[in-house]
Amino acid sequence: LNGSKQQSGDNLVCHSSDGGILAGSCLYVGLPPEKPVNITCWSKNMKDLTCKWAPGTEGETFLHTNYTLKYKLRWYGRDNTCQEYHTAGPYSCHIPKDLALFTPYEIWVEASNRLGVAVSDVVMLDILDV
Known part of the structure; x- marks a missing residue:
């Protein structure tokens, strides 16, 4: 052989x-994906939100890895999934809808490939603060 x-x-x-x-x-x-890190978000008009993240400290998994940005209202919201990816770079997503003011959101990123799933830490933010 x-x-x-x-x-x-x-x-x-x-x-x-x-x-x-x-x-x-x-x-x-x-390799299985690592926990995504360094989630940062910003808004140009207090109605929408763009977020970026890094794929992890080691980076390359050598397999196709899907990244899904999720968000919800902190106390009573249901999970929502961002739909507009790669709008501000390879690890980014844009949420183009009217977001609630004066209410904190929880935002996180899930990474998945054939070998596993990793979830980032949850970031809490208010659209007025970004």
Whole structure:
């Protein structure tokens, strides 16, 4: 059996001594996501909100990783999911709807890939303070 350095997603095939194929598989190598960090948010008009974050301290997972920004009113809101991603860079999302004034929001980011899920710390903010 001969082995060589492969890229994630490469096909690996085992050959018999006469060259016939014994078995094969597609190998994906990677890491579970880290907890997203450094969530910062701002508003230009006190009606909408844009947020950015970093994917974690180590960064690369070597697998496709989805990031979902979620938010809710602090005391009685239901979870909402941001829909407009990459509006201010690769790890960002814009919430383009009228947000409630004088009410704190909880904001967090969930990172997920085939190997796991990681959730950021919750950031609390009032639209008047950003």
